[in-house]
Amino acid sequence: MKKVGYLGPEATFTHIAVESVFKQITSHPYRTIPSCIDGVTDREVDYAVVPLENALEGSVNLTLDYLIHEKRLPIVGEIVLPIRQHFMVHPKYIEEWQNVEGVYSHPHAIAQCHKFLHDTFRNTPLHEVTSTAYAAQHVYEKEDEKIGAIANEFAAKKYGLQIVKKDVHDYDHNTTRFLILNQENAPLEQTLLEHNGYKTTLMITLSENPAGALHRVLSAFSWRNLNLSKIESRPMKTGLGNYFFIIDIEQKLDDVLIPGAIAEIEALGCNVTLLGSYPYYIIK
Numbered sequence: 001m002k003k004v005g006y007l008g009p010e011a012t013f014t015h016i017a018v019e020s021v022f023k024q025i026t027s028h029p030y031r032t033i034p035s036c037i038d039g040v041t042d043r044e045v046d047y048a049v050v051p052l053e054n055a056l057e058g059s060v061n062l063t064l065d066y067l068i069h070e071k072r073l074p075i076v077g078e079i080v081l082p083i084r085q086h087f088m089v090h091p092k093y094i095e096e097w098q099n100v101e102g103v104y105s106h107p108h109a110i111a112q113c114h115k116f117l118h119d120t121f122r123n124t125p126l127h128e129v130t131s132t133a134y135a136a137q138h139v140y141e142k143e144d145e146k147i148g149a150i151a152n153e154f155a156a157k158k159y160g161l162q163i164v165k166k167d168v169h170d171y172d173h174n175t176t177r178f179l180i181l182n183q184e185n186a187p188l189e190q191t192l193l194e195h196n197g198y199k200t201t202l203m204i205t206l207s208e209n210p211a212g213a214l215h216r217v218l219s220a221f222s223w224r225n226l227n228l229s230k231i232e233s234r235p236m237k238t239g240l241g242n243y244f245f246i247i248d249i250e251q252k253l254d255d256v257l258i259p260g261a262i263a264e265i266e267a268l269g270c271n272v273t274l275l276g277s278y279p280y281y282i283i284k
């Protein structure tokens with residue numbers, strides 16, 4: 001049976017993503033995103049599933065940076081999960097939930113619920129922790145402290161908390177993308193869902209003299225009718241103003257079009273790395 005590592009503890013959104021897509025696996029929680037990715041390179045697990053990008057809040061930079069700069073693992077799949085955030089407290093504080101003295105959650109969850117937090121807990125300290133489920137577990141364990149967590153309904157159940165305010169995220173169309181990583185670039189063997197399409201992700205660093213370089217890179221895709229679903233720049237960490245680009249193409253790596261675009265971009269003096277060509281799964 002294959003082993004799948006995820007950002008834990010149990011009942012994180014990442015855990016839900018794993019359980020919704022993988023079939024016949026054992027799943028293993030890790031406390032942080034880097035330790036989950038290390039789980040694959042250390043051969044403790046076959047796959048790692050980590051959050052990459054949220055529709056409201058943007059990229060999880062920790063994931064992208066660790067993947068690019070520390071442990072370069074092939075992307076073998078992507079999961080898109082709808083996100084509903086709820087506010088929960090220990091059952092003994094149900095009546096006085098509006099008087100909590102601290103709110104705990106993952107930084108992206110806090111950012112997704114900004115309006116709720118501003119309206120309801122304007123002067124309450126916010127505490128960022130490694131995941132939403134970790135926050136729920138913490139709130140349960142510290143029952144003497146009057147604190148609350150933002151997390152999902154499974155975390156409320158799992159850790160014995162009471163949801164006192166449902167759907168506290170600011171916008172309805174809240175989804176998160178998760179990456180599936182595997183050292184051998186091995187596709188998923190058995191899945192509970194059919195995939196919804198394919199993507200190919202490239203990392204591109206521009207040549208030394210970048211006047212018009214990005215424009216020329218993008219036109220290599222455009223005249224081949226290669227649709228891009230994302231372009232993101234991240235610092236190279238070699239000095240201010242040095243960036244690389246992550247580009248998602250909305251199709252599988254083929255024999256002609258994408259290799260042609262890569263050759264054209266390399267001819268411009270840019271460096272291109274294929275990070276993965278993989279199916280994506282959209283959970284309803």
Ligand SMILES: O=C(O)C(=O)Cc1ccccc1
Binds near residue numbers: 007015054130
């Ligand atoms: O903390 C979690 O539950 C995660 O899986 C990361 C996350 C946090 C907020 C929105 C989506 C995923």
